[in-house]
Amino acid sequence: MIETRTGNTLSTESSEAANLYQEAVDLILGSESGAAEILDQALEQDKDFAMAAAARYYVAQDIGEQESQVYREHAERASLNATDWEREHIDVLISLIDQPGATRDKALAYVEKMPADLLVISQLAGIMFFYDGPKKLETVLNVFESVEHALGGDWAFLARLGFAASEAGQRKRARELLERALEIRPQSLYTIHGLAHMLHDDGAAEESAKLLQDWLKEYESGACKGQMYGHVQWHLALAEWQIGNREAAMHRYLEFCAPENTTCGPILTLADCGGFLLRDYLHSGQTSPLKNDVLNHIELVWGMIGHPFIALHVAGLYASAGDIAGLKRCEETISTMPSGDRRDVSITLSSSLIDFVEGNYERASQTLSRLTPSARIGIGGSNVERILVDLIETSCKTRHQA
16 A cells, blocks of 8 residues: 555555545544544554554654653554554654654654655654754755655645745735635645635734634534644634733633643643733733633743743743742742753743733843844744734833823
8 A cells, every 4th residue: 555645655455544644644634523533443453563653652642642652652662563664753753742852853764765755754844943953944844845745746745835824924925825725625724724824924913813813713613623623613713812802812722722631732721821911911911810720820831931932931820920029030940940042032031021910121121122023033932923922012112101
């Protein structure tokens, strides 16, 4: 049986297992519902199907299954009887999942040899967005452009190239690519999420709200368990909030995006709740105590507090609650970490929010002004998340002048 994107042979004698695997990969790439169940079916058809076991590990880690290591061990054991390509795919994919900050170059070398392995490329790009620092916008776009000859009109590739183009500021190109991807696979959560990002960065909140409302009416029933479902709801909540419908936005955030209700993984959940609650606080000036699910989620990601992206969103949550003790905990913990650019940016973010909450707006603004454009990009994540720094600065200036 041939794997459709790479043209390589899949090591399974069950054509049904192979078809189920490829269906599941499309669901993974679309961030859609059902990949775990379909991979389980594939493994029922062929328990020694290494590629299905590796993909099942990918899904288990993504959704936070406690027994995920079972699938990792299964994949590694089954890979002993797989082809050379399958063994390398499994090794690189598992390395990207388990050691995301340490396997970038290994994965890039693999992609040069196997430019149509979109599951690996997608995981690699996500890691580069988070870890690649100030040059990440161009490096991620370069990766996708370098494999265009191998993936061409593949919907999942078009969606990712479109998202990368949008983040790099090429929004006209991004819209065309994302709309093409959505025409091919209209139910893709990943693609509609990419369009929401592009529209946010284009300042088109009303268009975004209508697009997402219409899409959810059509596809919500099949999307509601997808990994990005909570994040797509967050984009709609943000658009509603931006056009002045705060009550509906807050209701949507609590119902779909708060840690206790979301379908998203830990980092995206932090970005959604931190980004929403900090925005609301900066706009209204009203603090609100953090609920237990948010406090528990902070502890879940606390081990990564030295990364600027995590620091920005955790400190943003504490700021939204007026929690000076929590903010100082951030600052003190980060200050004990090894010196370097990431630590310095993380301290800058947390200390500026301490000043902001304490009413020292001019000092907070001066502190943030030390962050260069490249340092801001290096915070990680997408523009809709990094723009929080600009929003804090704007709020500082507004309140200082009041």
